[in-house]
Amino acid sequence: KVRNVNIKVVCKTNAGINTLEPYRMLKQCAFLNISGNDVSTIQPLQFLHNLRVLDVSFNMIQFLPDDEFFSRLEQLSSLNLSSNPFNKLSAVSGLSGAPVLRLLDLTRTPLCARDGYRSAMLLKLPGLIVLDGSLATDSDAISVEKGSSLDLKLYRYTNRWGWEP
Numbered sequence: 112k113v114r115n116v117n118i119k120v121v122c123k124t125n126a127g128i129n130t131l132e133p134y135r136m137l138k139q140c141a142f143l144n145i146s147g148n149d150v151s152t153i154q155p156l157q158f159l160h161n162l163r164v165l166d167v168s169f170n171m172i173q174f175l176p177d178d179e180f181f182s183r184l185e186q187l188s189s190l191n192l193s194s195n196p197f198n199k200l201s202a203v204s205g206l207s208g209a210p211v212l213r214l215l216d217l218t219r220t221p222l223c224a225r226d227g228y229r230s231a232m233l234l235k236l237p238g239l240i241v242l243d244g245s246l247a248t249d250s251d252a253i254s255v256e257k258g259s260s261l262d263l264k265l266y267r268y269t270n271r272w273g274w275e276p
Contacts, residue, residue, distance in 0.1 A: 114243070121162075123148070131155040144193070146170070157183050166191040173197065178208025189214040197222040200231055207235050214241045 115138045125147035134143065135155040143159070144166040150234065151171045156162065163186045172195040181187070188211050197203055197220045206212065215236065217223055232242055240249050 121145075129190045135159070140202060141186075152176075154180065160185055162187050164189040168193040168195070170195055174202045177205045179205075181205050181208035181212075181221070183209060187212060190215040192220070193217060193231045193243055194219040196220065200225070200235075203232075204235070209236070210234060211238070215241060216243055 116137070118137050119139055121134065121137060122138055122142075122144040124144055128145060128148040128150060130259060131145065131153060132142070132155045133149055134145075135158055137143070138161060139161055140159050141161050142164045143156070143162060144164075146166045146190075147169040151169055151173070153165070153167055153172065154176050156165070157176070157180050160183065162184055165187060168191045174190065174197075175181075175192075187209055187211045190209070190212060191208075192203070193216045197217065201220065203217070203222065206215070216234070217232070221226060230243065233239060233247050236242075241247065
């Protein structure tokens with residue numbers, strides 16, 4: 112059983128874990144790798160305010176918590192969600208609440224195959240530097256795709272560099 116201790120790094124990969132409830136007490140944890148398990152929700156991690164890197168790839172997560180959940184993870188800068196069964200953008204919409212998220216990996220999810228996925232994610236998360244292993248470039252920010260708004264893309268582009276729209 113996990114207690115409220117000063118553990119900063121936890122790596123429990125391929126361990127048959129199906130709940131993150133025991134990890135909610137790791138308030139000092141900065142790096143948590145729970146990849147390759149049977150986890151279906153990350154909700155118990157909402158109180159890990161010091162968490163910087165979270166890897167929950169190769170799990171069974173279909174939906175993420177809301178933006179309020181992610182706003183509590185004030186230091187989360189790197190999130191690996193690859194190889195989870197996300198099907199819709201709405202399943203990951205809560206990520207918009209992550210204040211300092213810079214690296215996001217959603218590779219090998221059904222969501223990645225959807226038209227306009229990359230543009231939609233970069234519009235929703237303007238602070239991202241790396242999405243799915245590729246840099247978020249200026250061309251991503253100003254490219255116009257079917258069904259997207261040039262104004263929104265330019266807004267993202269200008270705000271990324273601290274300019275007024």
